[in-house]
Amino acid sequence: MTSLVQSVDWVAVAPVLVTALTGLAVLVTDLFLAPRHKPLLGWVTIAGLALAALCLIPLTDGDRATFCLTTGDRQCSYVADHFALAVQLLVVGGALLTALLSVTTVRREALPAGEYWFLLLSSAAGAALLPASRDLATLIVALEVASLPAFALVGLRRGDRGSAEAALKFFLSSVVATAVSLLGVSFVYAATGSLHLDTVAGGLDDVDPRLNALAALGVVLTLVGFAFKLAAVPFHFWVPDSYVGAPLPVAAYLSVVGKSAGFSGLALVTVVAFRPYADTWGPALAVLAALTMTTGNVAALRQRPDQPASAVRLLAWSSVGQAGYLLVPLAAAGYHDDPEEMVGATVAYALMYAVVNLGAFAVVALVAENRPGHRLTDHRALFSRNPLAALTMGFFLLCLAGLPPGVIGLFAKVAVFRTAVDSGLGWLAVVMAVNVTIALYYYLKWTALLFATPTTATPTTTPAARATATTAPAAPTPGTATPGAPGQATAPTATGSTVAGSTATAAREPSVPASVPHPLTAAIALAAALGVALSGAPQLILRLASGTLF
């Protein structure tokens, strides 16, 4: 009798393991640490994530697999192929940038340090495990490991009503999605008798005709849980509330790492496991993609720039729209002869999106250092206050929009677009083109806001503008309490038109921002450097889009 003991390739699982163990270490250290040393934990986290990223290097051949069955067809539960590595790089890198963003947030909002870093690392470990898992049980567990700490992270602000309610909404809808997903998995298991993705694919190839409907239903239901994490419409409604209710770095984390968990899970179950049912999930994902990008972009369009947290809300809705683009290649995979090639475009797009979206969140955090309202109007004339931040933000927004000089955004969009055209999904390509155009509007409007000229003189303020400015709720702008006309110290609540608002723009804003925390600067610099590097050499990312990853 062969031994049932599976061998464990510790090097292959190292990226996940290092992340998880760092989390445990941080949690235990926190228990015995004097409060004044707590900031150290953040740096331990960052070091751990960097180490986890380094652990990816020995795996670059992409041929490692572990937790394999010792009998039968030797299916493996954990495979470190190129797809897994690319997504793990995204997850670990995203978590690293989030950690840099969080260092100041944890201190300022007095979040419990040990718990915060532990939850962040646990969630990252789950998200890193997900792309490497090759059986449905591991997939579901990884999905939950990625999500459960995220609920707690959203609700971590103690005594804050919005935070708690956002967490409850996120949590309840997510667990329902998981339950539905599990029901789908049970149907698939009923039809195929296996949980390993490859065996499931083999089993679905010749399903008992009587079980055909059951298998198809199982396939569709399984997608729900992952589509939820990706925030695909109609599973998106938790997004704006959770992002606004959560601490800002957590929102950034959800928008990047949470999404990567969703799309990598979707890619695995559709392209690897459910390939024989491509005619079922292909159209489903195509419709989902079209709905998602349209809903996200239209809702982003409707954000009013003067509302509290409008910047975060806009980023939230734009992330829903971006999720739609992520879905396009996956849907295309359902129509294409070589579905694995399509997945590359999604991964490439996700990498681009991760870098620039985290960058955008970092700049929003930077602006919130002086004006904590997270309003879009707080970004007005950022260029005159902090030219570097404004330039990087403009770059990030243009990348998200897909315009030069955000070359990488453009290339990634073209790669995604091409998959739709190649696989004969003309209508989806058209929908995407329309959506990219819609998105241009709000991204460019925001960019224009950054570079709006601050007018210097009070006399130019029209009586009407002064009236709006005085009656409207003032944006909290510490450090601007200079005596003068009340209308000039408050950032004007824009009345829709940028031009009208700019006449009364905060002339007395401090021209140099108060000391900006270094980790935040580091995060922005890192994201900007990555974005520029990728724009200079887009072939780095596009190689992903052309080769097969599995």
Place this chain on the structure above:
Amino acid sequence: MNPVNYLYLSALLFTIGAAGVLVRRNAIIVFMCVELMLNACNLAFVTFSRIHGNLDGQIIAFFTMVVAAAEVVVGLAIILMIFRVRHSASVDDANLMKL
């Protein structure tokens, strides 16, 4: 006993759970309904495992139970936090985030 009966029971439990999630307003009850759905899945897994004669279904049932327990704990913690702030566990009262 015919294993199909267990499937009927599982389907019934899942339906009750899903209906409860949609209809009930108390967060704790909604939450119990989610647990019902998860356990219905477990029952289905174990039944299918029996039908197929392999253990995969039982293994995933174990993991589902653990996932469900972890969900209970996180969920209860969130509900407790809301209760501390608002003294109500109704989902409808959680309306601060409405647009």
Place this chain on the structure above:
Amino acid sequence: MNAYAPILVLGGLAAVFAIGSVVAAALIGPSRYNRAKVEAYECGIEPTPQAVGGGRFPIKYYLTAMLFIIFDIEIIFLYPWAVSFDAMGLFGLVEMLLFALTVAVAYAYVWRRGGLEWD
């Protein structure tokens, strides 16, 4: 049927011990009446016609329940190991110890954060 014989023997022994203990206690032990003896045994609350506090009970129970669930469910992973520990050998033992260690971390956390203190 033979396979069940040890179970029957075990059941018999258990019954003998249980009945023997009760009978022996009644025969040998002193029987003096006092109030404490009619109260709910060890734990629990005196039953009342209406629920105390309108059926609400302290939030602290939830915390205890949550901790209980966590540690209770961990045991689930011991079952497969217990059933096949001879096939898994030393590897299985080491893995289970690592698992128990992880649970111990959770325990240490709860303990240090005061989750085990009732008041």
